[in-house]
Amino acid sequence: MAIQDRCVALEPGTELVTPRSSRPFRVTEISPDRLRIRFDDSGEERVLRREQFGILADRLEEHRLAVAELPHGVEPYATILTPLADYGVEDDDIVYFSDPEMGGGSPYLISPAEARTHPERLYDDAILLADLLESLDAGDPERLETDSLTDLYVLLSDVQHEADRLRQTARESLLARLSSDQELHGRFGTIRRTTRERRQPKDDEAVFDALDERSIPREWVLGVDRDRLDVVLAVTDLDEDEVYDIEEQDCVQKIHVEEEAKYSRLQDLADRLEEIEGADAEELRDDILELEARLNEALSA
Known part of the structure; x- marks a missing residue:
């Protein structure tokens, strides 16, 4: 039952990764005799059976397993064993530890904050940015406290980065739908196909x-x-x-992002929303649903 208990204890949204092929998956069903998993990269579902975990555990008590030699079918089993106190990873091998204090450290667990897709990160960062803009006067940065100004810059940078990544993806899909001189109209604007020349000298x-x-x-x-x-x-x-003519220019460089702190703040916002009751809660939920709808329309456009 240790396997089922450990899977139940995983933080919602946690992603697991196969050791050799690095395929992300999640546990979708936990039963006394089996686990059901779904691979995020393909949607493929698999059933992992309790007796197979037992066979692998018995093998590990006698021999360590090299990650590079793991069969693809065994990889998810190995991933799920590594967070248990008796197992872990050492020198790129899956190993059994007779001392439980040495095991349980798995590199194949990805936190909910890190497991988010790029569109999810953009959505979350946009929510955080909207919340921050609600609480400060971004139009007059000189009056902002240094920590608030730093948070503003980081969030603006993160939103810009993820938005540009998503914009490029949307561009490729739109080019497949746009013919020459054609225009496409959306709720928020109009686009058309255009051609720019980029010249590169021949050899x-x-x-x-x-x-x-x-x-x-x-x-x-x-x-x-x-x-x-x-x-x-x-x-x-x-x-x-x-x-060289050398000219120095001062700039601000983002060197680190506290993803866990951002994710925690998102959870705080969700918890605060749950605590609000009455007409105010309904009005706030309606506002958020409207904002979500607008963001979805913008992303799909």
Whole structure:
């Protein structure tokens, strides 16, 4: 029953990953004699039976199993065993520990915060950003406390990053639907297909042949190659400031994101919503449902 108990204790939304093929999956059903799992990358479902766990556990008491040699069918079993106190991973092997204090540390569990898809992260970050904007005057950053301004910058950066990632994905799908000069209209705007040229020089010989055919001096197109110049700087005593005009520009760089803190804040917002009762609660829920609908429409557009 330790396996079932450990699966029940997993935080909702936790994702598991197979050790060798790195396929993400989740436990969808827990029964006394079996577990049912679903792979996130394909939707495939599998049943993991209790007696098979027993066979694997008996084998591990005698021999460690190399992750690189795990059969694909055994991988989910190994993943689910590793969080138990008697098992774990050591030197890329699945191993049994006679001392329970040494086991239970699994690298194949992904927290709910980290397991979210990119659209889910964008949705959550947008909610957090909306909540933050509700509580401060972002139009006058000079008056903001430093920690609030830092949070604002991080969330704006995260939303921009995930939105651009999703925008590129949406662009590929739209290009398949758009013919030349066609326009598509949505609730929030209109798009059309357009073409931009991105020029890349051919190889040197092709360029030189074309120039020679027209008696154009090669010197006209020869210039400084930055990559080659950097190599010269690295292997000679040439000073950088002799060949580069250097201008320093101060900027803000996001170096870390507290995903767990953001996820915790989202849970707090959800818990606060559950505590609100009466007409105010219904009105707030209606507002959130409307916001969700608008976000879904924007994402689908």
